[in-house]
Amino acid sequence: MRSLEWLNFFLADVQTGLGPFLAAYLAASGWNPAQVGYALTFGGIVTVALQAPAGAIVDAAHRKRLLVAVNLGLLAAGALLLMGKIGVAPVYAAQALLGMAGPFLGPAIAAITLGIVGAGRFDRQFGRNQSFNAAGNVATALLVAYIGYRFGFRAVYWVAIAMIAPTLVCLLTIDGREIDYARARGGIPDGPKPKSDHISHLFRDGVLLAFLGAAFLFHLANAAMLPQLGEMLAQGKPKEAAPFMSACILVTQFLIALSAAWIGRQAATRGRKPLLLAGFGVLPVRAVLYTLVHGVAALVAVQVLDGVANAIFGIVSILVIKDRTQGSGRFNLASGVLATTVGIGAALSNSLGGAIVQRFGYNASFLGLGAVAIVAFAVLCFSVPETLRPSADPARLVLAPEEES
Numbered sequence: 001m002r003s004l005e006w007l008n009f010f011l012a013d014v015q016t017g018l019g020p021f022l023a024a025y026l027a028a029s030g031w032n033p034a035q036v037g038y039a040l041t042f043g044g045i046v047t048v049a050l051q052a053p054a055g056a057i058v059d060a061a062h063r064k065r066l067l068v069a070v071n072l073g074l075l076a077a078g079a080l081l082l083m084g085k086i087g088v089a090p091v092y093a094a095q096a097l098l099g100m101a102g103p104f105l106g107p108a109i110a111a112i113t114l115g116i117v118g119a120g121r122f123d124r125q126f127g128r129n130q131s132f133n134a135a136g137n138v139a140t141a142l143l144v145a146y147i148g149y150r151f152g153f154r155a156v157y158w159v160a161i162a163m164i165a166p167t168l169v170c171l172l173t174i175d176g177r178e179i180d181y182a183r184a185r186g187g188i189p190d191g192p193k194p195k196s197d198h199i200s201h202l203f204r205d206g207v208l209l210a211f212l213g214a215a216f217l218f219h220l221a222n223a224a225m226l227p228q229l230g231e232m233l234a235q236g237k238p239k240e241a242a243p244f245m246s247a248c249i250l251v252t253q254f255l256i257a258l259s260a261a262w263i264g265r266q267a268a269t270r271g272r273k274p275l276l277l278a279g280f281g282v283l284p285v286r287a288v289l290y291t292l293v294h295g296v297a298a299l300v301a302v303q304v305l306d307g308v309a310n311a312i313f314g315i316v317s318i319l320v321i322k323d324r325t326q327g328s329g330r331f332n333l334a335s336g337v338l339a340t341t342v343g344i345g346a347a348l349s350n351s352l353g354g355a356i357v358q359r360f361g362y363n364a365s366f367l368g369l370g371a372v373a374i375v376a377f378a379v380l381c382f383s384v385p386e387t388l389r390p391s392a393d394p395a396r397l398v399l400a401p402e403e404e405s
Contacts (some may be wrong), residue, residue, distance in 0.1 A: 005132045007170035012136030023227035037354020044347025048100030048403030054103035055336020059185040069106045074101040079157040115184025127264015134256035141250040186331025212341045217343030217376030221369045224353030247300045273386045279312030280377040291363040313373025323387035366397035
């Protein structure tokens with residue numbers, strides 16, 4: 001379990017060094033907001049196209065550690081491309097590689113966790129995993145702030161490449177024999193194949209579909225906010241772009257590191273929906289605050305709300321998926337469908353936000369995204385019930401939708 005937790009820490013180091021800084025990097029290199037938005041959207045499209053298939057592959061794969069290792073190689077290749085000349089071709093090629101790796105890494109590590117601890121302990125362990133992941137993001141943000149300011153943005157990608165080595169060490173020290181294949185896919189160890197195993201079961205679950213709709217709207221509102229903040233802070237100050245972005249990420253990830261394990265415990269005892277409502281509710285508040293405060297310190301402080309929203313959604317959304325698929329053997333496929341929905345929302349968010357900024361400015365974009373966040377909150381509030389069933393046996397088969405009704 002220690003190896004699994006530190007795997008989350010070092011993998012976050014790799015991914016943080018590659019992803020959140022790209023928008024500020026491109027803006028500091030002379031790309032306008034619309035161009036930045038299109039580049040991020042392209043990476044999002046690649047990710048969206050692979051999320052559901054990746055989940056199905058993770059469900060089927062017996063060697064889940066190998067999936068993680070292969071996709072770490074794709075991240076390294078993307079980092080090498082971004083260290084070169086910042087032209088359209090290398091940036092889009094790097095986005096393709098990063099977009100290909102992302103759909104496998106999260107589901108594979110969640111599956112490894114579920115395969116080791118089982119459904120009963122998954123809530124708490126997944127929260128601990130996210131704490132380590134966020135701590136890795138904090139450590140990398142601090143390191144990148146220094147490296148980017150001292151040596152320039154290109155040197156940032158050396159950090160990501162260097163962190164692949166300890167990530168692989170942690171991966172190899174996890175005993176593959178302890179990962180139960182059936183448990184890792186949300187099935188029953190040594191049990192019969194459940195009747196809900198068919199993929200169509202996922203699309204007949206009204207609660208799951210409503211939650212996917214709320215998740216789409218949440219990320220349509222949320223995804224563009226931090227990149228746009230980075231662009232806004234980087235304008236005219238290219239050398240300070242990395243420290244500004246690092247400060248924003250640091251606040252968010254530090255809060256996640258402190259709260260993730262607690263969120264996992266609370267979700268296991270008090271339910272999913274109260275936490276989700278809190279996470280969705282802070283998003284429109286954050287959007288409005290971005291238009292009211294102007295100092296760098298104040299804008300960075302608003303990122304506390306980003307930490308609240310992302311900590312809750314990142315943990316509790318996977319727990320909702322686990323609740324709705326327990327016993328079906330389709331946990332990772334459903335997680336992939338959720339990630340696809342999130343990816344579509346995030347990709348459209350970057351394009352929508354970039355287009356609004358280009359035409360009307362940053363304040364109009366933040367307010368428009370905030371309006372979408374209000375709709376997301378309403379969908380969650382009125383269409384998604386509590387999914388935790390405290391009295392249910394975690395090993396029971398999932399009922400068909402008509403039986404549940």
